[in-house]
Amino acid sequence: MSTSTWMNHRPRRLRRVEGIRRMVRETRLSVDNLIAPLFLVEGEGVREAIHSMPGQYRMSIDTLLEEVGRLSALRIPGVALFPAIHDEVKDEVGTEGLNAEGLFPRAIRAVKEAYPDMLVVSDVALDPYSSDGHDGVVRDGVVVNDETLGILAQMAVVQAEAGADIVAPSDMMDGRVGVLRDALDEAGFTDVSILSYTAKYASALYGPFRDALDSAPRKREGIPEDKRTYQMDPCNVREALRETALDLDEGADMVMVKPAGMYLDVIRRVREVSDVPVAAYQVSGEYAMLHAAGQAGYLDLEAVAMESLIAIRRAGADIILTYFAADVAEWLAA
Numbered sequence: 001m002s003t004s005t006w007m008n009h010r011p012r013r014l015r016r017v018e019g020i021r022r023m024v025r026e027t028r029l030s031v032d033n034l035i036a037p038l039f040l041v042e043g044e045g046v047r048e049a050i051h052s053m054p055g056q057y058r059m060s061i062d063t064l065l066e067e068v069g070r071l072s073a074l075r076i077p078g079v080a081l082f083p084a085i086h087d088e089v090k091d092e093v094g095t096e097g098l099n100a101e102g103l104f105p106r107a108i109r110a111v112k113e114a115y116p117d118m119l120v121v122s123d124v125a126l127d128p129y130s131s132d133g134h135d136g137v138v139r140d141g142v143v144v145n146d147e148t149l150g151i152l153a154q155m156a157v158v159q160a161e162a163g164a165d166i167v168a169p170s171d172m173m174d175g176r177v178g179v180l181r182d183a184l185d186e187a188g189f190t191d192v193s194i195l196s197y198t199a200k201y202a203s204a205l206y207g208p209f210r211d212a213l214d215s216a217p218r219k220r221e222g223i224p225e226d227k228r229t230y231q232m233d234p235c236n237v238r239e240a241l242r243e244t245a246l247d248l249d250e251g252a253d254m255v256m257v258k259p260a261g262m263y264l265d266v267i268r269r270v271r272e273v274s275d276v277p278v279a280a281y282q283v284s285g286e287y288a289m290l291h292a293a294g295q296a297g298y299l300d301l302e303a304v305a306m307e308s309l310i311a312i313r314r315a316g317a318d319i320i321l322t323y324f325a326a327d328v329a330e331w332l333a334a
Ligand code: PBG
Pocket: 123, 125, 127, 135, 170, 171, 205, 206, 207, 208, 209, 210, 227, 282, 283, 284, 285
């Protein structure tokens, strides 16, 4: 029986062999899209495994440089650095974040000196330095916005002075992009870009990261127990568009959605309303879940990690911050 009259269309023709599949592929993942988040700690020769994030380490600056060297050889264009700060130097206003000789600026300088072409993305927020474990200053049980802004602005300038290419405010205070832009320009850093954590949700997926940095909100009287008065409600998407409009208006060079995998609709919507590059952060909990399933033998880690990242690209992200960055580079090269 001839089928031609009732079936002119056979989409399977374009899936027949890898050559055709490769030719008609709509979305690609390349190392060019990736930024590797890395954790820092004081000391020498330190490479402490982070239990809930297999393959991730807290590294002293010397060890960090080896890791950046490896990423550079893999052609990863950027690293996002996060410091684990000793409790003794934490205080309520995050003073250590302004110390030009502190761990973080020293690490930025070391990376830029050893690998000038590696882009350094620096984190602007109080939580690594805050004895309360919040991204802003806590006053009378409230994370206060405007007092925090001045500190964030100084922090961004310290990081720019150390050589950061891109400052990334992850704090979710209102008005911070504009304040950072002004402070950077005034200090002469007109070329330092701002990657704003535009739609950062109050997600349960940050647990492993907070363990890695010991940066979770402190369980104490007078300290808000979560970040829901500044990070976004996972139920909302229109609000993400409002945040996007504000960040673009304030001068953000790039906007970011975080987490990534459970917020693909948000990535898509943000992509549609902005003409700047859109980044997405595949966060610690996403990485931990995939690893846990891989370790249990329930899922093929490489296959599912690649699929998770393609999904984030397909949703519209140009740039992905992911703890799989080095793995992806190796998988793509294999
Ligand atoms: C805090 C910050 C967090 C992450 C990046 N910057 C955690 C938080 O908001 O509590 C999370 C990243 C991850 O989970 O991988 N400024």
